[in-house]
C-alpha cells in the first residue's frame with residue numbers, strides 16, 4: 001500500500017535524516033521476522049557463509065539454514081557486557097562470506113552498536129564485499145545512547161537492508177506488520193520472496209500501521225511507553241544492586257538483560273528448568289541464543305515491574321541456595 005511505504009520512508013527521514021524511495025526501496029512485511037527471512041532468502045545462495053553474532057536472536061540461524069547458507073557464529077565479548085568483538089568477527093571471515101547480520105539494540109543482551117564500532121565493522125564489510133542485514137526492530141527503546149542506524153554510515157548505505165517492525169515501537173506484535181528498507185536491487189529480490197510466501201500484508205493491517213506511524217496521539221503513547229520502560233530499567237538496576245549474588249550488565253536498549261549464573265555451577269538450561277520447577281519463575285536459557293551465553297539466562301522487563309522484581313529476588317534466592325549446598329547444583 002503506497003500510503004504505508006510513504007509513511008515508513010517519511011518517518012525514517014524525520015528520525016535519522018535518511019532518504020529511502022518509497023516506490024522501490026521500502027518493502028512492507030509480515031512482521032520483522034518475515035523481513036529477515038525475505039532478506040536472507042534474497043541474498044544467500046547455497047554454500048554462502050552468513051556471519052551471525054553469538055548470542056543472537058535465533059531465527060537468523062534458522063533462516064540461513066533454510067536458504068542453504070552456512071551460519072558462521074562469532075562470539076560477542078561475553079566478559080565485557082557482550083560488546084561487539086571486531087577481532088572475533090575478523091577471525092571468521094573467509095572468501096565464502098556473503099552476509100553479516102547485525103542487531104542493535106540486541107535481543108537478548110540489550111547491547112547497542114555505536115558509530116565507532118559500526119565504522120570498524122564497515123572496514124571489514126568493504127574489504128570482504130559483504131551485504132548487511134541490520135535488524136533494528138528495537139530502535140525506539142534506547143536508554144541514554146541514541147540509536148545509530150547502520151545505513152547512516154555512507155559507505156554502508158548501498159549494502160545494508162534495515163529491518164523495522166511495529167511490534168516493538170507500537171506494541172503491535174499481534175498485528176504482524178514490519179518492513180525492510182534498502183537498495184532497490186535487494187528490495188526487488190525480497191519482493192519476489194514476499195509475493196511467493198505471503199502475497200501481501202492485509203490492507204486493513206496496513207491501514208492500522210499508517211495510523212500508528214502518523215497519528216500524533218499514538219506518538220504520545222509511544223513516548224509514554226518509552227518513559228515507562230526507562231523507569232522499569234532503573235528499577236531493575238536498583239533491584240540487581242540490592243541482590244549481591246546477582247550479576248548483570250545494564251542494557252543500553254530493548255527490554256532484556258542477561259543474568260550471569262556462572263557461580264551456580266549449572267548450565268543455563270538446567271538452571272532455567274530448576275528455577276521454573278522450584279520457584280515458578282520463567283527465564284530463557286542463554287544457550288537458546290548460542291553457546292557463548294550458556295552461563296547466562298535472559299530476563300525481560302516487558303512484564304509488570306512488581307513481577308519482575310519478585311522474580312529477580314527468587315533468582316537470587318535460588319543462587320544462594322545453590323551456593324550454600326554446591327552438591328545440589330546438578
Ligand SMILES: Cc1ncc(COP(=O)(O)O)c(C=O)c1O
Nearest residue numbers: 031032033057107137165167178
Ligand atoms: C531481534 C528481533 N528481531 C526481529 C523480531 C521480530 O519481531 P516481529 O516479527 O514481531 O516484528 C524480534 C521479535 O522478538 C526480535 O527480538
